[in-house]
Amino acid sequence: MNLSQHTFPMSHDTDLDLYFAGDKLYGDDFSLSQIREWYDDEKEAYANLGAKDAVHYTYVYHALNALHGFKYLPVNSFSHALGLGSAYGDEFAPLADRVKRVTILEPSDAFNSEVVHDIPARYIKPAVDGTLPFPDQTFDLITCLGVLHHIPNITYVVHELYRCLRPGGFALVREPMISMGDWRYPRYGLTKRERGIPLALFRALLEEAGFRVVNESLCVFPLMPKLWQITGKAAYNSRLATLIDKYLSRMFAWNLQYHATSFPKKLRPTSVYYVLTR
DSSP: OOGGGGOOOOSOHHHHHHHHHTSSOTTTTOOHHHHHHHHHHHTTHHIIIIITOTTTOOOOOHHHHHHHTGGGSOSSOBSOEEEETOTTTGGGGGGTTTBSOEEEEOSOSSOOOSEETTEEEEEEOOOTTOOOSSOTTOEEEEEEESOGGGOSOHHHHHHHHHHHEEEEEEEEEEEEOSOOSOTTSOOTTSOSSOOOOOHHHHHHHHHHHTOEEEEEEEEOOTHHHHHHGGGTSOGGGOHHHHHHHHHHHHHTGGGOOSSOOSTGGGOSOOEEEEEEEO
16 A cells, blocks of 8 residues: 555644644635545545445444433434434434434445335435535434544534524434544544544534533443453443443543543543534
8 A cells, every 4th residue: 555645734733733632623624625535535435444245234333322322312203313424324223113214414325225224214415515405403313423523624514413403303423532543644444534523622613503412421442342352242232331431431531632642541532422402
């Protein structure tokens, strides 16, 4: 692999320091042409990591969603849900008897279907600039789980999510809040462009967009999935493993920093899970 083919320059060293300190979000102020380049890089990237192989693909976050997300939702049904970048729409499986229809905004061609876990579904391609192709207040449930960090102009897209959520509706959002390494270079198991969202910036942009936070949970302690491999099962499909992860994340929250460069600094929660409402 030619490393130079997978790097992209920063404009100034000062900006680079701000990005890796977590004081500024890389990509959030990109021009439309830069956003288009990013979009082209990420369009099929997740699918190409193995997700499009439906025979061997397994969704690995059911217990995580149950503990940090679904338990905060009301018991009533949802008339229309939006899954932002939801691939096969697997996060909706536990809600199949409560969601009447779902729209999935998905750039890849690998996942199209008219039914998602017995829920009538419609797949739509996202706009390059991040504008959601829906009227105001269209959805009473939105899921956006591990998607925003693949997008450059996150602030704009978060405002779009708020615009499309009905008053009293709920949004479930989970994202990495660490750098995920140095995104200027290839990283094993990651797409070219993805990078996490610094927690302080994330909190500020959700508030500025107008969301009310029902619950914020720190999660995904880095050792947990590796330790749980001895069981032969995915850690975040296990309630026990997810509970252990929850308490480890709380215990090591003091060590949270965006771009960790040594093993001790990497012992901290790596993701944040939000339950939001309008």
